[in-house]
Amino acid sequence: MTTASTTSRAGGARVAVQRFGTFLSGMIMPNIAAFIAWGFITMLFISVGWLGGWHPVSDLIGGFGNADLINWPGAMTALAEDAEGNTFAQFVGLVGPMVTYLLPLLIANTGGRMVYGERGGVVATIATMGVIVGTNIPMFLGAMIMGPLAAWITKKMDSIWDGKIKAGFEMLVNNFSAGILGMLLAIVGFFVFGPVMLGISSFLGAIVDWLVTYQLLPLLSIVVEPAKVLFLNNAINHGVFTPLALQQAEEAGKSILFLIEANPGPGIGLLLAFSFFGVGQAKASAPGAAIIHFFGGIHEIYFPYALSKPATILALIAGGATGVTTNMLLGGGLAFPAAPGSIIAVTAAAIPPAAGGVANLLVVYLSVLLAATVTFLITAAILRASRKRDLAAEADTFGAAIAQTEANKGKSSAAMDALRASSGAGAAAVTTDREIKTIVFACDAGMGSSAMGASVLRNKFKKAGIEDLTITNKAIANLDGTEDLIITQQQLTERAQGRNAGAVHVSVDNFMNSPKYEEVVEMVRAQRGTDA
Incomplete structure (x- = not known):
């Protein structure tokens, strides 16, 4: 009654790290839009931003008198003076609180929801507020730990009296x-958890500084x-690099850590080499x-x-190291995460004035070019x-490499579906007596390629x-x-x-075009x- 390809049970340290990485990235990636919004606000409105130096303020709000300025909501935080006494629009009341409060609280709420739904998200947010106030810095690592922990404690607390509450008193x-x-966890976060996370954050930052100092x-x-090839990149990038960056x-104003994983240079260099010197489907x-x-x-x-020719991983390492070296020596970096890691996102995150403007953008472009070339x-x-x-081989190993990539990732992917479209795998016919x-x-994640697959099947019906x-x-x-039929990768x-x-x-190999x-x-x- 069930049709599914026989899959081996994954195990070992790699799978454990993959699951951990998926959990960490699951807290960061849904909130990437907020990080980008903060980055653009910073790029435009801080004192050295694109719009931060407008003189006078009347250029921004046009025709308002002094009295109107005083009564203008947020005027005291939105206006500032430079060294010469000129007034400009700075919006300092928006940039700082966003990175200190909004972004960590979003991460905490997402992590709490992942563990225990909306209730876990609420308690996680309350608890993380204590950590933030106790440290008064952008506490991203603290949010990624306290959020899920607070939700887990909430879940265990609810299990104590589950089914024992008299009717009518549940909401109370x-x-x-x-x-x-939430109150107790916020207090613990303020006095205990916050200082501990501050120490951990300082320690990790010191390690990065040491690596930079000694050019390592x-x-x-x-x-x-x-x-990256083994899909452990999210654990490293979003779990460590992004919070520190x-x-x-x-x-x-910028950080090189945003570019260590997101630099598109090594990938484009690999693909161009396969375009000229590869064989078969690759x-x-x-x-x-x-x-x-x-x-x-x-x-x-x-x-x-890369998996179809494992030796090319050495080329990726050399290219990645070249890009990092270029940015390290010339001071390149990004002002906010480049997600996804396209050249368009990299450009937007490299050009803010606080990060160095056009000069920094040229350094970043050079790092991409040199990484791709190497x-x-x-x-x-x-x-x-x-x-x-390779030409003499009877079978092209590229299809097997795609399958291995999907196995490494452990979830469906529209990108992999596009590559697999020409090489489907056979399986038993779908039969059932169930209506x-x-x-x-x-x-x-419940979106992306699965949503497209649902649309494809809906059109077929x-x-x-x-x-x-x-x-x-x-x-x-x-x-x-409640589902009658479930389709999965x-x-x-x-x-x-x-x-x-x-x-x-x-089970299907290709969400977009499966027989x-x-x-x-x-x-x-x-x-x-129904007749055909």
Whole structure:
């Protein structure tokens, strides 16, 4: 009744780190838009920003008299004077609180929701406020720890009296218990947790300073570049680099740490080398992948190419180290996270005046160019050295490399789906005696490629004249047992079965264009007795 490719149970340290990295990035990535908003506000309105030096203020608000200025909401914080006594629009009342309070609290709330829903998010936010006030610095690491911890404590507290509350008193108990617990955790965060996290943050910052002082920062590429190919990049980038980089950017206007993982140079160098010197499917698909990577910022698109020829990881390391060295020696950096890591996002984050403006942008561009060049040359040498052997091989290993990339990532991906479109894997036909009314596409996040897959299948049923089905997409964690048929990427099927063992489970390699969709349509058509 269930169709699923047999998948081996992943284990070991790599899987544990992957899961940890997914959890960390799950707190940061949904809030990237807020980081970018803060970055643009900083770029425009601080004293050295693009709009920060307007003189006089009447240029900004036009025609208002002095009395109106005094009564203007926020005038006392939005106006400032430079060394010559000229007034300018600074919006200092917005930039500082955003990075000190808003961004960490968003992270804490997201982490709390991941652990215990809305209730966990509320308590996590209250508790993290204590940590922030106790340190008075952008406490991102503290938010990433205190948020989930506070939610977990809330969950354990609720389990104590679960099912024991008399009817009518549930709201009273829930609200007061969460409020009291939030208060206690905020106090603990202020007096205990905050100082501890301040020490940890200072220690990590000292390590980075030591690496910079002794010019050892490029050695991080030895860890970062292989980690990216194995989908451990989120654990490193969003778990360590981004929190430290935000604190550096707050103090210095920019940080090199934003570019260690996000630099698109190594990836574009690898893909260009495959475009010229690769073989088979890898060579044919590399030019399109290069565009997606460089302008779309989807770095995962180049991971299968590296896996198909593991020696090229050395080229990625060399290219990454070259980019880091360039930025370290010439002072390049970004003012806020470049997410996704496209050249467009990198440009926006490199050009703010506080980060050095056009001069800094040119340094960053140079780091991308040199990283791409070094990676291209080394990859080209590796591919040319094995070209005859690769051409003589009967099977192209690129398809297997894509499968390995998906296994490493452990979740569905539109980018991988696009690469796999020409190499589908066979599996047992979809059959069931259960009436299908609700079909759900499930993945880790419940959006992205699963949403597109749901749209594709919805259109197929519409063309078949069957429109009384509910076809949606969800995160696997949100499966509630009401689904009749669940479609997942093959590495996630086992997890989906654990959430709803009674449903029909269909595993696909390609969310965008799987032959399984036709089988599902035919199965439902047969159940309804609908003619083709």
